Amino acid sequence: xxxxxxxxxxxxxxxxxxxxxxxxxxxxxxxxxxxxxxxxxxxxxxxxxxxxxxxxxxxxxxxxxxxxxxxxxxxxxxxxxxxxxxxxxxxxxxxxxxxxxxxxxxxxxxxxxxxxxxxxxxxxxxxxxxxxxxxxxxxxxxxxxxxxxxxxxxxxxxxxxxxxxxxxxxxxxxxxxxxxxxxxxxxxxxxxxxxxxxxxxxxxxxxxxxxxxxxxxxxxxxxxxxxxxxxxxxxxxxxxxxxxxxxxxxxxxxxxxxxxxxxxxxxxxxxxxxxxxxx
Amino acid sequence: xxxxxxxxxxxxxxxxxxxxxxxxxxxxxxxxxxxxxxxxxxxxxxxxxxxxxxxxxxxxxxxxxxxxxxxxxxxxxxxxxxxxxxxxxxxxxxxxxxxxxxxxxxxxxxxxxxxxxxxxxxxxxxxxxxxxxxxxxxxxxxxxxxxxxxxxxxxxxxxxxxxxxxxxxxxxxxxxxxxxxxxxxxxxxxxxxxxxxxxxxxxxxxxxxxxxxxxxxxxxxxxxxxxxxxxxxxxxxxxxxxxxxxxxxxxxxxxxxxxxxxxxxxxxxxxxxxxxxxxxxxxxxxxx
Numbered sequence: 001x002x003x004x005x006x007x008x009x010x011x012x013x014x015x016x017x018x019x020x021x022x023x024x025x026x027x028x029x030x031x032x033x034x035x036x037x038x039x040x041x042x043x044x045x046x047x048x049x050x051x052x053x054x055x056x057x058x059x060x061x062x063x064x065x066x067x068x069x070x071x072x073x074x075x076x077x078x079x080x081x082x083x084x085x086x087x088x089x090x091x092x093x094x095x096x097x098x099x100x101x102x103x104x105x106x107x108x109x110x111x112x113x114x115x116x117x118x119x120x121x122x123x124x125x126x127x128x129x130x131x132x133x134x135x136x137x138x139x140x141x142x143x144x145x146x147x148x149x150x151x152x153x154x155x156x157x158x159x160x161x162x163x164x165x166x167x168x169x170x171x172x173x174x175x176x177x178x179x180x181x182x183x184x185x186x187x188x189x190x191x192x193x194x195x196x197x198x199x200x201x202x203x204x205x206x207x208x209x210x211x212x213x214x215x216x217x218x219x220x221x222x223x224x225x226x227x228x229x230x231x232x233x234x235x236x237x238x239x240x241x242x243x244x245x246x247x248x249x250x251x252x253x254x255x256x257x258x259x260x261x262x263x264x265x266x267x268x269x270x271x272x273x274x275x276x277x278x279x
Numbered sequence: 280x281x282x283x284x285x286x287x288x289x290x291x292x293x294x295x296x297x298x299x300x301x302x303x304x305x306x307x308x309x310x311x312x313x314x315x316x317x318x319x320x321x322x323x324x325x326x327x328x329x330x331x332x333x334x335x336x337x338x339x340x341x342x343x344x345x346x347x348x349x350x351x352x353x354x355x356x357x358x359x360x361x362x363x364x365x366x367x368x369x370x371x372x373x374x375x376x377x378x379x380x381x382x383x384x385x386x387x388x389x390x391x392x393x394x395x396x397x398x399x400x401x402x403x404x405x406x407x408x409x410x411x412x413x414x415x416x417x418x419x420x421x422x423x424x425x426x427x428x429x430x431x432x433x434x435x436x437x438x439x440x441x442x443x444x445x446x447x448x449x450x451x452x453x454x455x456x457x458x459x460x461x462x463x464x465x466x467x468x469x470x471x472x473x474x475x476x477x478x479x480x481x482x483x484x485x486x487x488x489x490x491x492x493x494x495x496x497x498x499x500x501x502x503x504x505x506x507x508x509x510x511x512x513x514x515x516x517x518x519x520x521x522x523x524x525x526x527x528x529x530x531x532x533x534x535x536x537x538x539x540x541x542x543x544x545x546x547x548x549x550x551x552x553x554x555x556x557x558x559x560x561x562x563x564x565x566x567x
Binding site for chain 2: 006007008010011012013014015017018019021022025026029030031032033034035036037039040079082083085086087089090092096098099100101102103104105106107108109110111112113115116117119120125126127147150151154170173174176177178183208211212213214215219232233235236239244247248251254255258259261262266
């Protein structure tokens, strides 16, 4: 590949066809619609956008989505890593089944997860009733949103960390032990540093999913403005009122958050490649 | 690992203490039970709260049936489109060298990091009655938003990367040598694809298509924005679940949710089966 040549010569057939299908579908399905949102924002202008965003209700919704996505991803970082460790290192009855169950949040439609979690954790539900006895309200509060976001983000950390644990050479741990380190010390100083890049990638993926999550959250959230109203719901409300400018402005703000998260994922991966040599 | 099974009295340095194992397994299983297993039990329990008869009767109603048909129709259009795109994109990306390849892959992955609601919003802004394009299409009698084409577009958007992501790593690993050999022996382009490439990627293709199908049937947020939720016309299964649930028709809502749950469980079973039997053909087995 010399400079100025965009596509190298190749004996492979189907260059025009595969490039044509790829680029035209990418444009029609992804780029044009996203372009329409950005175009809408550009016409509206920075000050117009700011007027929409700079309202208490919008700030509250954006901050709520961002904060709870962060907290749920942080929970998943710990619990997902623990789960990956248990699934790779320990042998117990039903391990295969548990391993498959980790993927359920990916496979289960979000609306189904939403109504199931709400019924379960509502004050008159099985677990919500138990929690209510100690005065802990889960559904229709921010706890409910947290729970739903933990559910949808759970597989990300486990599935990124699992292959890394599988690749850890146990001799490293043995060497650490022969040098006098306690098991806790070995885990903290030898194992966790190896898992960090993958776990952080999983954290970022889980968070990116959580910020934009809609289906599983709206049932359990209660949707009270300024308190439990997430940003995607605010977009839906604006659209239902045919308020396309406001919906577009909030959508652009969320798109910006997605891009920043995507950038963070890539930076984490570049950083970990440099540090560990692979992802 | 297997040594530990045969000599149970000695603990290897890489083994955790029995107490730690017990605590960690208990926390892992307890957490999964509260988060994943209990919701499944609730879906089945609520669906059958008034017996099988009531659950089946609710699914046989006119609206439920039209929702099921619509979801099957959308899936039947969106999944093949996606598979075709995935194969074309993977072929283009792995068989040719060009500038901006990494950028192209990032663009293909983009729908994963866009909120479903924002995706729906984008489609409404492009094809809605207020837009130039939408106005022209509506004038010619082809509305996109609040109609089936919009739901198909929304579904293709959210499932866009599934097949391509599965195929690209597998095709990178397999390289181009086999295809080049077939070409020098005089095979045509389609012959090379059908006899050489396709057999190599079939399990990965099936795997990606499976994930794509599950997502296509269950997509809610994007469809909720684009479909207009017209009962009997643009209400898919997940949308119908929301409407029934908000009307306090618990048995009907959970019966339909149970149907989608069964589909999710079948998907998981097939997916796990593929991972166990054809792990070597799925380079991306452990990545999502």
